[in-house]
Amino acid sequence: MKRGFFSHGGFDEGQAGGASxxxxxxxxxxxxxxxxxxxxxxxxxxxxxxxxxxxxxxxxxxxxxxxxxxxxxxxxxxxxxxxxxxxxxxxxxxxxxxxxxxxxxxxxxxxxxxxxxxxxxxxxxxxxxxxxxxxxxxxxxxxxxxxxxxxxxxxxxxxxxxxxxxxxxxxxxxxxxxxxxxxxxxxxxxxxxxxxxxxxxxxxxxxxxxxxxxxxxxxxxxxxxxxxxxxxxxxxxxxxxxxxxxxxxxxxxxxxxxxxxxxxxxxxxxxxxxxxxxxxxxxxxxxxxxxxxxxxxxxxxxxxxxxxxxxxxxxxxxxxxxxxxxxxxxxxxxxxxxSSLVNSAVGEDLPASFGKGQILIKDLSFYYPSQQTPSVSRIRLGIPAGRFLGIVGRTGSGKTTLCHLLARFYPVEDGTIFFDGIDVNRIPLASLRGAIAYVPQEVILFSDTIAFNITLGRPDASQEEMEAAARAAAIHEEIMAMNDGYQTRIGERGVKLSGGQRQRLAIARALLLDRPVIIIDDGLSAVDMETEHAIIRSIAGYLRGRTCIIVSHRVAPLADAQEIVVMEGGSIVARGSHKDLMDKNAFYATIYRQQTSSVHDTHGADASDQVMNSGTAHAS
Ligand SMILES: Nc1ncnc2c1ncn2[C@@H]1O[C@H](COP(=O)(O)OP(=O)(O)OP(=O)(O)O)[C@@H](O)[C@H]1O
Ligand SMILES: [Mg+2]
Known part of the structure; x- marks a missing residue:
């Protein structure tokens, strides 16, 4: 991908620059x-x-x-x-x-x-x-x-x-x-x-x-x-x-x-x-x-x-x-x-097959604006429709960047990402985003009711649909325990939620969208590992048949994924099922053992995070 993809300069020196x-x-x-x-x-x-x-x-x-x-x-x-x-x-x-x-x-x-x-x-x-x-x-x-x-x-x-x-x-x-x-x-x-x-x-x-x-x-x-x-x-x-x-x-x-x-x-x-x-x-x-x-x-x-x-x-x-x-x-x-995105989306008539949720990534590299080194490089990955894919990797290894590119937040070169066989640059942005439910790593909630926050993407959803999504995200009981239930106001002038509650609300919001592809970027980092595992299982059940990409910095909760990719320094360094990786990949196996043994150890969570962050372990 070329550098300098983005236009620079202030408002005053923009494309109108130079002239009076x-x-x-x-x-x-x-x-x-x-x-x-x-x-x-x-x-x-x-x-x-x-x-x-x-x-x-x-x-x-x-x-x-x-x-x-x-x-x-x-x-x-x-x-x-x-x-x-x-x-x-x-x-x-x-x-x-x-x-x-x-x-x-x-x-x-x-x-x-x-x-x-x-x-x-x-x-x-x-x-x-x-x-x-x-x-x-x-x-x-x-x-x-x-x-x-x-x-x-x-x-x-x-x-x-x-x-x-x-x-x-x-x-x-x-x-x-x-x-x-x-x-x-x-x-x-x-x-x-x-x-x-x-x-x-x-x-x-x-x-x-x-x-x-x-x-x-x-x-x-x-x-x-x-x-x-x-x-x-x-x-x-x-x-x-x-x-x-x-x-x-x-x-x-x-x-x-x-x-x-x-x-x-x-x-x-x-x-x-x-x-x-x-x-x-x-x-x-x-x-x-x-x-x-x-x-x-x-x-x-x-x-x-x-x-x-x-x-x-x-x-x-x-x-x-x-x-x-x-x-x-x-x-x-x-x-x-x-927007460099809107320009590139030349509205082609989308075939009826669009919306299955099959993703193909070919030789994808990406530089953030004004960055000299790529944040992801030469990624190749095929994700069949309905696949549950896990992504693990150290902090800064490019997981979020890859999710951003899949969700089309930044422009990519032609011929690098395909949805249902169509180059993303030929898919109108609204259609593409309409096929993806995305849970960002940093949760954003509005100072409004819980119901408003969950139904943000589908304001017409029924109470039952909303509750089903909240159940799948394991937040329903906690909401019902609040004074006004789903009508409880949160944020600046309302109830303050814990980090884990905020994350699960954001997941409920995405589940309610019911799209062929869901991407959850480290959406449960604030809950303990066992809860994370249980919730991911619940989500996978709720989303059966949908393409599910779940990023986590913990390995065990992704054990049920059909395929797991390990990222390191912007590249995919290993891929396979949990079992394959346990057998073949030293980095993965070490992390897994440390993280799971740490469950019984009171200081364990910190220890495993340190390994993920230390940069000492190597992938095979
Ligand atoms: N908006 C940005 N502009 C410039 N560089 C960025 C930007 N976002 C991320 N980077 C860089 O890209 C690299 C990959 O970051 P990314 O956020 O994808 O990592 P990550 O795997 O999601 O990490 P974490 O587990 O901490 O969320 C990092 O070196 C980071 O400094
Ligand atoms: Mg990230």
Whole structure:
């Protein structure tokens, strides 16, 4: 199998890497299309509001001119005031509408993107989750999404507002006096250049802030989820300190970011004030010379005031867009991640024979992502349908890896694993997983009722079916002894189960699935050996005719298996029935004797585990 099978790199440098982050804008186009009417309606309302705002200085100009010419009467002034009030009311009402329409759009977009991120993340494979922490993914759905929302909401509003108001104000000013307008806007290009220079720094610093936020989220999550361990090791103060240190870095990064637009805003303000100064000086002279009226000058200054906001907005919008696009690029990176498994499963029409449970492994080798040595190598193994196969081997010998590959958690090369004669890479993932009941080595239970946990894969199972599975896993009696029986809540806000109880619940869950193949990866390590043996026997009886692959680090419980394989350093070093191996394989026979004699010895279990772990015994 080739190394480098997996795509590496962060969300931001994913397959979208190299190109400008703006390519990620394509992600938003469908939403703009879908809500085109809402967005257009909102923008139109916004422009009407802006127009109303632009008309008010004209009314003031008329009033001032009338006053100057002496044609003003109280009735006329009252009429002007009336107009202004009407426009002000109109502005107020329409502002409500554009906010509703445009900010509502950004919220809808945010919610659609969040759903997309969530459901896409669920499709990704293990190699992805090995590269990415939960904190990083969570930061995408919080901080990053909210910067996209801000950019498409307030950012868009401020952008359109600034462009329209800016251009219209310049238009009105030019109508009053073109030369004065040129003088007034002369300082503006400085602002544009300045914003441009700062924006790339803004981009980088913001990226750092987001990364630090992701790291903090992940730290908080992992601390809370392992709180019991942390308490047991008295690590609370240390974890608090570390969190505190991360928080300080976050603040520092944020301050460095603020420092940038801490200069952006004052500079916008300065440019605005310089313009005002120029207008007062040159415009005042033009008024004295009689080129423009006093009303014109007042209106001109009002327009300049209207322009201050767009000028300030340029910096702000640049920042919002920078943040938005940085975040969007990260989101895009995640959405471009593809499960290497789904791609390879070219949905072929499965023959009716599929689902018998026959497995063939040919020359299978596998490297974990970024690992230099194979974790299993050159495995060849035929497992006829209905066979009970045991796998034993030292810790780290590759048992779990082999199970992971059979359950298709990681991609394998073509021609290495066949189910019922079909290459697994040609079987749709859902069909393949639908044929396997898998009990992982580390049990995962939900904080819910016992019934919910057992029927996870078959929510429609009847009470009888559920109880039968629990009986076969030898957990029924213990469940019935609990106060609420199968309705007992377990986990964070319920009953705590022992390690062995958790394992048997997980086995009951898999048994209930009733699939042609069941794989139990060391699923009974937490019960004593005799109980393990009894349960495996019970399971084998319950599963007669199904292909049963049971991994154990103890040998005796697998004695009933039709075939046992011994793994060592990622390879199969011996195989046969219990009897064959006892005769032929020194390693197996030694382990067996030590483990069985230890049953009568109080310290025995530890001793046998030591042999399995010591690496001194050798297979023949
Ligand atoms: N996700 C992973 N990424 C990289 N290496 C891994 C990963 N999981 C396991 N390995 C490595 O692969 C080898 C085989 O591990 P595996 O978990 O298959 O052993 P095992 O036989 O199941 O051991 P145990 O009896 O302790 O469960 C080990 O060397 C281990 O370090
Ligand atoms: Mg294992």
């Amino acid at each position: 982050p703006w390519v990620s804008f394509a992600l938003l186009i469908p939403y703009f299309k879908r809500y085109a009417m809402r967005v257009l309606g909102g923008l139109l309302t916004l422009i009407v509001v802006d127009t109303c705002q632009l008309i008010i200085p004209r009314i003031i100009k008329w009033a001032v001119d009338d006053l100057q010419k002496g044609t003003a009467t109280p009735a006329l002034l009252a009429r002007y005031a009336g107009y202004i009030i009407i426009f002000a009311i109109l502005i107020g009402v329409l502002r409500y509408f554009w906010r509703e329409l445009l900010l509502g759009f950004s919220r809808l977009l945010e919610s659609h993107l969040r759903d997309r991120i969530f459901s896409h993340t669920l499709t990704l494979d293990r190699s992805f989750f090995q590269r990415k922490t939960t904190g990083e993914i969570m930061a995408l759905t919080t901080n990053d999404l909210s910067s996209v929302q801000l950019a498409t909401g307030m950012g868009l509003v401020a952008f359109v507002d600034a462009c329209f108001m800016g251009l219209a104000a310049v238009g009105f000013m030019a109508y009053i006096n073109p030369t004065l307008t040129l003088i007034a806007i002369a300082p503006m290009p400085f602002l544009a250049v300045f914003t441009r220079i700062l924006s790339s720094r803004l981009h980088n610093r913001f990226k750092k802030v987001q990364e630090q936020f992701a790291a903090m989220t992940e730290f908080a999550r992992s601390t809370l989820s392992s709180i019991r361990l942390i308490k047991a090791y008295n690590q609370e103060p240390r974890q608090s300190e570390r969190f505190d240190a991360m928080g300080r870095t976050y603040v520092k990064d944020n301050l460095r970011l603020s420092a940038i637009y801490g200069t952006l805003f004052p500079i916008s303000g300065l440019v605005g004030n310089v313009s005002m100064l120029l207008v007062l000086y040159f415009g005042g002279r033009l008024t004295i010379q009689g080129v423009i009226t006093a009303g014109d000058l007042v209106a001109f200054i009002s327009y300049l005031f209207l322009m201050t906001w767009p000028m300030m907005a340029i910096g702000w919008v640049a920042d919002l867009f920078q943040r938005g696009i940085t975040s969007l690029h990260r989101i895009d990176g995640l959405l471009r991640e593809r």
